[in-house]
Amino acid sequence: MSAMPMERDDLQAYAASVANCSKCRLAQGRTQVVFGSGSPHAELMFVGEAPGFHEDKQGIPFVGQAGKLLERLLAGIGLQREDVYIANVLKCRPPGNRDPQPDEIEQCETYLFRQIEAIEPKCVATLGNFATKLLSGKQLGITRVHGQEQEVTLGGRRVVLYPLYHPAAALYTPKMLEVLEEDFRRIPGLISRELLAPEPVPDHPELALAAPVAEPAVQLGLF
Numbered sequence: 001m002s003a004m005p006m007e008r009d010d011l012q013a014y015a016a017s018v019a020n021c022s023k024c025r026l027a028q029g030r031t032q033v034v035f036g037s038g039s040p041h042a043e044l045m046f047v048g049e050a051p052g053f054h055e056d057k058q059g060i061p062f063v064g065q066a067g068k069l070l071e072r073l074l075a076g077i078g079l080q081r082e083d084v085y086i087a088n089v090l091k092c093r094p095p096g097n098r099d100p101q102p103d104e105i106e107q108c109e110t111y112l113f114r115q116i117e118a119i120e121p122k123c124v125a126t127l128g129n130f131a132t133k134l135l136s137g138k139q140l141g142i143t144r145v146h147g148q149e150q151e152v153t154l155g156g157r158r159v160v161l162y163p164l165y166h167p168a169a170a171l172y173t174p175k176m177l178e179v180l181e182e183d184f185r186r187i188p189g190l191i192s193r194e195l196l197a198p199e200p201v202p203d204h205p206e207l208a209l210a211a212p213v214a215e216p217a218v219q220l221g222l223f
């Protein structure tokens with residue numbers, strides 16, 4: 001890999017360089033690239049799936065009902081969205097909000113890894129299946145792994161990866177919302193956790209992730 005290390009100050013310029021991306025078919029139907037928003041100094045980063053209708057129009061992730069829920073959950077642990085950084089696996093809206101396709105994720109994932117490298121969060125909370133599977137390198141569904149943190153190396157640094165239910169799924173499932181709220185309450189403790197020194201930096205962050213896969217792949221969408 002020849003890319004230079006990404007610094008926080010580079011993030012805005014990097015966002016501008018992605019604004020005209022046409023690496024995958026999603027470039028055709030989008031209003032704009034939804035790169036990410038929040039503090040480049042955030043200790044806590046959220047990674048969702050892909051922009052929806054409102055996000056595509058406004059250019060900001062998590063601005064619809066799921067975004068409101070995310071803000072409420074953040075307020076519950078004393079944070080505002082300006083304190084964290086929010087991004088998605090895909091930066092462009094899939095038509096009809098369909099699931100991301102593997103080739104789209106493959107084309108787009110570099111942007112996410114570079115964001116993580118620049119922001120250097122202590123904790124990356126993955127919202128739903130797609131972000132969790134991509135950043136954990138495992139195929140376990142979110143129902144199995146939510147609320148179970150693991151230390152991984154991303155962007156050359158140790159971070160706590162913390163899978164959570166996607167707020168959009170929790171909106172319509174009260175029991176899931178309860179679990180999401182409960183999982184959220186553990187976030188402050190995870191941010192303040194002491195992490196080990198980074199492992200040797202690999203060419204591909206996804207290859208640095210720990211522990212072998214023990215389960216077959218399960219495609220569960222947001223669940």
Ligand code: SF4
Binds near residue numbers: 022104108
């Ligand atoms: S989804 Fe990602 S790879 Fe595809 S066009 Fe948008 S920014 Fe580029």
